[in-house]
Amino acid sequence: MKILVAVKxxxxxxxxxxxxxxxxxxxxxxxxxxxxxxxxxxxxxxxKLKDSGEVTEVVIVSIGQEKCQDTIRTALAMGADRGILVxxxxxxxxxxxxxxxxxxxxxxxxxMVLLGKQAIDDYCNQTGQMLSAILNWPQGxxxxxxxxxxxxxxISREIDEGLEQLEIQxxxxxxxxxxxxxxxxxxxxxxxxxxxxxxxxxxIESLGVDTIPKVKYLxxxxxxxxxxxxxxxDVKELIQKLKYEAKVI
Amino acid sequence: MIENQNIQRExxxxxxxIIGAGPSGxxxxxxxxKLNPETSVCIIEKGSEVGAxxxxxxxxxxxxxxxxxxxxKEKNAPIKTKVSMEEFLFLNKKNGMNIPTWLxxxxxxxxxxxxxxxxxxxxxxxxxxxxxxxxxxxxFAASEIIYNEDGSVAGIQTGDMGVDKEGQPKxxxxxxxxxxxKVTVFxxxxxxxxxxxxxxxxxxDKNSSPQQYGIGFKEIWEVDETQHQEGKVLHSVGWPLxxxxxxxxxxxxxxxxxxxxxxxxxxxxxNPYLSPYDEFQQFKTHPxxxxxxxxxxRISYGARALIEGGLQSLPQMHMPGALLVGxxxxxxxxxxxxxxxxxxxSGIIAAETIQQHLYDKKELSVFDTIFKNSxxxxxxxxxxxxxxxxxxxxxxxxxxxxxxxxxxxxxxxxTLNHLHADHETLKLAKDSKKIDYPKYDGQLTFDKASSVYxxxxxxxxxxxxxxxxxxxxxxxxxxxxxxDEPSIRYCPAGVYDIQYNKEKDESEFIINSQNCxxxxxxxxxxxxxxxxxxxxxxxxxxxxxxx
Ligand SMILES: Cc1cc2nc3c(=O)[nH]c(=O)nc-3n(C[C@H](O)[C@H](O)[C@H](O)COP(=O)(O)OP(=O)(O)OC[C@H]3O[C@@H](n4cnc5c(N)ncnc54)[C@H](O)[C@@H]3O)c2cc1C
Ligand code: SF4
Numbered sequence: 001m002k003i004l005v006a007v008k009x010x011x012x013x014x015x016x017x018x019x020x021x022x023x024x025x026x027x028x029x030x031x032x033x034x035x036x037x038x039x040x041x042x043x044x045x046x047x048k049l050k051d052s053g054e055v056t057e058v059v060i061v062s063i064g065q066e067k068c069q070d071t072i073r074t075a076l077a078m079g080a081d082r083g084i085l086v087x088x089x090x091x092x093x094x095x096x097x098x099x100x101x102x103x104x105x106x107x108x109x110x111x112m113v114l115l116g117k118q119a120i121d122d123y124c125n126q127t128g129q130m131l132s133a134i135l136n137w138p139q140g141x142x143x144x145x146x147x148x149x150x151x152x153x154x155i156s157r158e159i160d161e162g163l164e165q166l167e168i169q170x171x172x173x174x175x176x177x178x179x180x181x182x183x184x185x186x187x188x189x190x191x192x193x194x195x196x197x198x199x200x201x202x203x204i205e206s207l208g209v210d211t212i213p214k215v216k217y218l219x220x221x222x223x224x225x226x227x228x229x230x231x232x233x234d235v236k237e238l239i240q241k242l243k244y245e246a247k248v249i
Numbered sequence: 250m251i252e253n254q255n256i257q258r259e260x261x262x263x264x265x266x267i268i269g270a271g272p273s274g275x276x277x278x279x280x281x282x283k284l285n286p287e288t289s290v291c292i293i294e295k296g297s298e299v300g301a302x303x304x305x306x307x308x309x310x311x312x313x314x315x316x317x318x319x320x321x322k323e324k325n326a327p328i329k330t331k332v333s334m335e336e337f338l339f340l341n342k343k344n345g346m347n348i349p350t351w352l353x354x355x356x357x358x359x360x361x362x363x364x365x366x367x368x369x370x371x372x373x374x375x376x377x378x379x380x381x382x383x384x385x386x387x388x389f390a391a392s393e394i395i396y397n398e399d400g401s402v403a404g405i406q407t408g409d410m411g412v413d414k415e416g417q418p419k420x421x422x423x424x425x426x427x428x429x430x431k432v433t434v435f436x437x438x439x440x441x442x443x444x445x446x447x448x449x450x451x452x453x454d455k456n457s458s459p460q461q462y463g464i465g466f467k468e469i470w471e472v473d474e475t476q477h478q479e480g481k482v483l484h485s486v487g488w489p490l491x492x493x494x495x496x497x498x499x500x501x502x503x504x505x506x507x508x509x510x511x512x513x514x515x516x517x518x519x520n521p522y523l524s525p526y527d528e529f530q531q532f533k534t535h536p537x538x539x540x541x542x543x544x545x546x547r548i549s550y551g552a553r554a555l556i557e558g559g560l561q562s563l564p565q566m567h568m569p570g571a572l573l574v575g576x577x578x579x580x581x582x583x584x585x586x587x588x589x590x591x592x593x594x595s596g597i598i599a600a601e602t603i604q605q606h607l608y609d610k611k612e613l614s615v616f617d618t619i620f621k622n623s624x625x626x627x628x629x630x631x632x633x634x635x636x637x638x639x640x641x642x643x644x645x646x647x648x649x650x651x652x653x654x655x656x657x658x659x660x661x662x663x664t665l666n667h668l669h670a671d672h673e674t675l676k677l678a679k680d681s682k683k684i685d686y687p688k689y690d691g692q693l694t695f696d697k698a699s700s701v702y703x704x705x706x707x708x709x710x711x712x713x714x715x716x717x718x719x720x721x722x723x724x725x726x727x728x729x730x731x732x733d734e735p736s737i738r739y740c741p742a743g744v745y746d747i748q749y750n751k752e753k754d755e756s757e758f759i760i761n762s763q764n765c766x767x768x769x770x771x772x773x774x775x776x777x778x779x780x781x782x783x784x785x786x787x788x789x790x791x792x793x794x795x796x
Contacts, residue, residue, distance in 0.1 A: 012297070014707040014792045018548055021471060021506070030369050030794050032298050032705075185410040185423040188386055189259050 038116030077186035098130035128175035266430030273575025274436030276596030295390035305367035313593035333480030354654030390784035401569030404429035453564035472545035552741035631659025705792035
């Protein structure tokens with residue numbers, strides 16, 4: 001059995017995001033980038049399944065600039081077998097990503113595609129679902145538990161009401177929640193070994209995917225600064241304030 | 250570290266293992282590869298990436314880089330803004346007196362230097378080193394020194410990952426590994442926690458004065474175009490510091506309407522109520538400074554200790570199996586407040602030493618000969634008397650410095666020694682004056698919490714606390730009682746606090762180790778040397794972008 005894991009290079013979760021002075025986007029120069037956190041859970045789960053013998057090969061794919069190779073190497077150092085980098089611009093949107101992944105799926109023929117539930121940069125939460133639709137494969141999203149039995153998987157998924165248990169036929173698309181597992185640390189010797197693992201590089205143009213953005217960004221702004229709270233003396237004053245100052249009732 | 254001695258640790262060997270990817274470590278690596286591409290070299294760096302833990306002014310002198318990578322311009326080094334204008338101010342509360350730059354000693358003039366981000370220069374140097382096949386491993390801290398049976402240094406062990414608060418392995422436990430080198434180079438920067446152990450074990454400082462340190466703050470501001478003069482360098486002494494305390498400010502106009510503004514205070518200050526952080530915040534409200542910052546936006550904050558002892562305090566830099574370079578030893582030129590070019594030069598000298606050691610069977614002690622014949626030694630020699638003269642107070646020191654540097658060019662036939670280590674200088678709280686610092690206005694001055702937020706610092710939860718108390722009772726029984734717990738004030742990240750526990754009816758010493766930005770001030774200034782900074786899990790600590 002073979003698993004394809006899609007990973008995205010994003011601004012590290014510890015970095016304080018800053019809007020560019022000209023409001024054209026957020027500052028990425030010399031900012032630390034790393035693997036999107038839920039994608040790390042996806043990689044971890046795939047490698048766990050490989051460790052337990054259920055899976056024979058884990059292939060990592062990332063779509064973006066040359067530097068995404070670093071992100072792929074991180075996954076290889078955690079224990080994945082090989083990588084694919086589809087070279088594309090930074091502004092590629094979920095639908096184009098899903099279409100690109102479909103291309104890779106058709107080439108690699110994995111039994112399962114694992115992704116993070118969403119990326120922490122744009123919070124789109126669309127790619128996995130779109131991929132499942134265009135592949136016409138079943139999907140399991142926000143997965144916090146995963147088990148394999150023969151040609152199906154059992155999953156728990158995080159939903160508003162609590163946890164939902166499902167059984168899904170393979171091949172399938174699964175998006176991972178942070179609760180799924182705790183990603184391992186890559187050891188130094190494994191980082192060394194990962195440097196020798198192969199990464200295939202594909203130009204996105206060669207796949208014939210339409211990457212022209214469908215959304216136009218007009219302006220990026222910081223959210224307004226939160227005003228400090230005030231203490232009110234009694235309910236009457238509270239209602240007054242809500243009515244006339246905040247104008248919410 | 251985990252106690253269990255039975256852990257199987259992997260071992261990797263290189264010709265040279267370097268600890269720390271700052272200017273000194275990177276220069277060592279690059280020069281080694283230039284001298285012999287066959288020498289195998291690795292660098293380990295505790296920051297999550299190269300540059301993440303680098304914080305510096307920085308006005309950069311290219312002297313050492315010109316030797317290391319002569320074509321740095323063609324290779325597009327991030328060194329763009331030439332110093333074009335200079336001002337030196339003597340501040341009092343309301344005003345500032347300009348000291349004409351021609352009156353300044355040459356060491357304080359910056360013509361020909363550049364305003365840079367040292368973190369970004371290190372990122373670039375990292376790329377240059379990797380192109381020469383140096384292996385760099387960011388996200389790994391060297392936590393222990395490994396010795397050979399004959400007592401010489403064999404290498405280091407990297408920190409264990411995935412160990413919980415109690416020292417027990419978690420599911421993600423990943424044992425640290427042993428990295429062995431024919432020579433190990435310690436380039437941890439100011440107050441390296443392994444360098445400190447080596448100096449003690451090999452008594453490297455037995456012929457030197459006590460070491461001296463400072464704490465340096467830096468903020469990056471985006472300011473209004475009309476207030477920005479790219480290439481301008483402004484320094485000041487005086488207000489708000491009292492004349493007995495050694496320190497001053499810097500304000501550099503960098504690219505993109507950014508200002509690098511900061512403050513350096515000698516850690517030999519005496520009043521336990523002094524708060525270096527608040528001195529810096531207050532400094533920004535001076536009319537000469539606030540007019541630059543008004544309407545601007547603060548985008549970064551950070552702090553780091555500096556090593557200021559100079560030549561008198563410099564320990565021996567070689568020992569069996571290892572070398573100590575850069576600020577880990579103390580090569581900073583204090584009157585210039587420049588340590589980057591000197592750190593790099595010490596790395597170049599280390600590389601020449603290792604080359605002779607590996608291939609011509611010379612002892613590592615040839616370091617001394619090469620060092621003594623270099624411009625680095627000459628430069629540190631000439632600068633040696635400036636810092637110690639400040640024990641006479643600001644004005645006499647400035648007069649002495651003018652005579653020493655302008656007339657005698659540092660060649661006066663005597664050397665002033667440093668008298669005390671920085672942890673010995675605090676007066677008792679009862680004999681000291683409390684200082685009332687103004688409230689933060691949220692425009693020019695900010696509280697510590699919102700400052701620390703900008704550093705992006707992080708440490709994985711549930712790990713061993715990396716600020717170790719030799720005696721856990723001492724903060725309450727001694728430091729609080731005698732000095733009113735100065736760590737609350739000197740820590741630039743608000744790691745320490747005293748809280749009153751109602752149930753137990755006693756005060757408790759709190760360590761918010763997650764906030765630590767690895768400046769090392771507590772390790773230096775704690776009056777009884779009770780706080781020992783050790784490496785947390787690799788990758789933890791600040792995530793500085795353009796510092
Ligand atoms: C506020 C301030 C302003 C300054 N202004 C200037 C200026 O204008 N011009 C100038 O030339 N100099 C300036 N300096 C000094 C200059 O920054 C230092 O001299 C220089 O950075 C020293 O280089 P280094 O390589 O010795 O150490 P560092 O730059 O400190 O680098 C050490 C590296 O080692 C890593 N490390 C440490 N311990 C370990 C470990 N155990 N395991 C793994 N990695 C480790 C650290 O994370 C770091 O990346 C300034 C310093 C400060 C604080
Ligand atoms: S705890 Fe110590 S090393 Fe950490 S930020 Fe505070 S003073 Fe600096």
